[in-house]
Amino acid sequence: MLALFVCEQTGKMIICVFTLMMSAIFPLYAQEEEYYPFYSSDSTKLRELAVAQQASLKNHFVVPRNMSPDYRESYNTIIKKSAEESYRRVLSSALLDTIVDPYIQSVYRVIVRANSDLPDTKLILTRSAVENAYALADGTVFFNIGLLAKLENESQIAFIICHELAHIKLSHMERSIKESLDAFYSKEFKKQYRQTAKVEYNRHAKMGALLQGLSLGNLQHRRSFEKQADSLGFVFLSRTKYSTAEAYTALQALDKIDAPYSSQKLDLGALFSCSDFSYSFEEGQAKESSIFDVRETMVAFPDNPDTLRTHPDCLKRMGYIRELERAFPVEANRQTYQTSALESIKLLCRREVVQSLYETQNYDYALFNALLLLREQPESGYLKSMVMLCLYELKRHLLLHRFAEVVSVESEHHPENFQHLLRVLYNLNTSDFEGIGNCFAQKMRIEEGTHEYQLAAQYAFAVLREDTEVAEQIKKTYLDRHKEGRFRETLFSASLK
Ligand SMILES: [Zn+2]
Numbered sequence: 001m002l003a004l005f006v007c008e009q010t011g012k013m014i015i016c017v018f019t020l021m022m023s024a025i026f027p028l029y030a031q032e033e034e035y036y037p038f039y040s041s042d043s044t045k046l047r048e049l050a051v052a053q054q055a056s057l058k059n060h061f062v063v064p065r066n067m068s069p070d071y072r073e074s075y076n077t078i079i080k081k082s083a084e085e086s087y088r089r090v091l092s093s094a095l096l097d098t099i100v101d102p103y104i105q106s107v108y109r110v111i112v113r114a115n116s117d118l119p120d121t122k123l124i125l126t127r128s129a130v131e132n133a134y135a136l137a138d139g140t141v142f143f144n145i146g147l148l149a150k151l152e153n154e155s156q157i158a159f160i161i162c163h164e165l166a167h168i169k170l171s172h173m174e175r176s177i178k179e180s181l182d183a184f185y186s187k188e189f190k191k192q193y194r195q196t197a198k199v200e201y202n203r204h205a206k207m208g209a210l211l212q213g214l215s216l217g218n219l220q221h222r223r224s225f226e227k228q229a230d231s232l233g234f235v236f237l238s239r240t241k242y243s244t245a246e247a248y249t250a251l252q253a254l255d256k257i258d259a260p261y262s263s264q265k266l267d268l269g270a271l272f273s274c275s276d277f278s279y280s281f282e283e284g285q286a287k288e289s290s291i292f293d294v295r296e297t298m299v300a301f302p303d304n305p306d307t308l309r310t311h312p313d314c315l316k317r318m319g320y321i322r323e324l325e326r327a328f329p330v331e332a333n334r335q336t337y338q339t340s341a342l343e344s345i346k347l348l349c350r351r352e353v354v355q356s357l358y359e360t361q362n363y364d365y366a367l368f369n370a371l372l373l374l375r376e377q378p379e380s381g382y383l384k385s386m387v388m389l390c391l392y393e394l395k396r397h398l399l400l401h402r403f404a405e406v407v408s409v410e411s412e413h414h415p416e417n418f419q420h421l422l423r424v425l426y427n428l429n430t431s432d433f434e435g436i437g438n439c440f441a442q443k444m445r446i447e448e449g450t451h452e453y454q455l456a457a458q459y460a461f462a463v464l465r466e467d468t469e470v471a472e473q474i475k476k477t478y479l480d481r482h483k484e485g486r487f488r489e490t491l492f493s494a495s496l497k
Pocket of ligand 1: 167
């Protein structure tokens with residue numbers, strides 16, 4: 001199964017190299033050819049990969065013998081749930097495109113070839129915007145595109161992969177599960193549990209704390225595993241062509257990974273205000289923020305067994321990497337591999353991030369990231385379409401009284417430029433969207449056309465200005481021309497009211 005996977009990726013690699021060669025030979029052609037996030041209406045490959053992933057994780061574990069039936073049942077439940085979760089993860093977010101996936105697979109292969117003592121492993125690129133990577137016991141490394149978009153060079157990417165491969169080599173997931181269950185079924189814990197259960201005052205919180213101490217995310221536990229993975233990951237990296245000096249800078253990058261791509265304030269007036277609709281985007285007043293910022297937590301850490309950026313541990317981990325560098329001095333001739341090809345790939349990743357945020361209904365983050373990128377690529381038809389689509393969804397959710405579900409609560413933890421956008425969004429009325437959409441269409445010269453995204457954006461714009469007749473015509477054109485289109489289900493099955 002692994003051989004098949006690698007072979008498949010090799011096939012894609014050829015396409016990738018060919019694409020890069022073509023852009024080098026025909027730069028003008030490359031500029032005209034716009035990149036749209038990957039989409040395939042045929043989910044066969046994804047389903048196959050998801051099924052294989054679920055089976056691989058399930059088959060990897062052997063339930064320990066000589067344990068109580070309860071212990072064995074809990075063990076089975078954990079494995080089953082992890083396998084189901086990884087099935088869902090692959091099906092909903094694995095990215096099997098022809099440029100970014102072959103690229104990261106090539107980095108991964110360099111590492112695997114240089115480290116013959118690794119068990120069978122594989123890497124799955126995901127469309128998640130969350131800046132993270134993590135490893136599962138069966139040898140699967142998940143690498144989120146949100147992280148790829150923010151790392152500075154290929155050596156940093158390689159270090160992150162090495163760190164995850166080290167978790168696999170050191171059986172950290174298996175050990176976490178076993179140690180947690182051992183503790184949970186220990187006599188000592190049962191005694192503590194009974195005592196806590198008898199306590200009248202604040203019993204709930206005390207129980208919670210007791211169980212928390214056992215959880216797989218136990219902090220002490222995680223710290224020691226992270227240190228081990230950094231250490232062995234560093235050794236894996238040192239055997240490749242990549243620069244081990246970038247292990248340190250990768251952790252530095254992780255330490256500030258929450259920062260947006262730019263801290264510059266968005267000039268919303270320049271995009272959304274015009275002579276037909278004059279609106280001051282500077283007067284937005286801060287609303288009261290809530291400490292129960294549930295969506296914020298969801299976006300930051302939706303799931304996952306291994307959080308790379310365990311604040312404030314990055315600084316400690318950087319200190320430890322310095323020690324390793326003394327033990328294994330950096331070879332001066334090693335390159336970081338900060339190439340122009342990687343810079344282009346990172347820009348594609350940022351488009352995938354916008355798309356992923358949009359599809360997971362994080363319209364505030366999607367709009368924010370689209371606007372940041374639009375400053376660098378003002379002619380992008382893709383980004384203009386995404387801004388219009390975000391405006392459409394924001395208005396739709398405002399009308400449905402479901403705005404708070406798709407727009408984050410203001411919080412001092414947000415970067416100032418994102419916070420400013422949130423203030424503006426919360427101050428908008430449904431009647432403002434038409435004017436904003438109009439100004440944006442005029443200023444950004446949104447062109448009509450029959451490309452899938454153009455039609456989707458035109459439809460969104462027609463609905464924003466409540467022109468139902470035109471909206472219906474565009475919808476019909478879209479459904480006629482794009483029978484397998486990505487917006488068929490999402491955009492055209494939802495109604496405005
Ligand atoms: Zn880790």
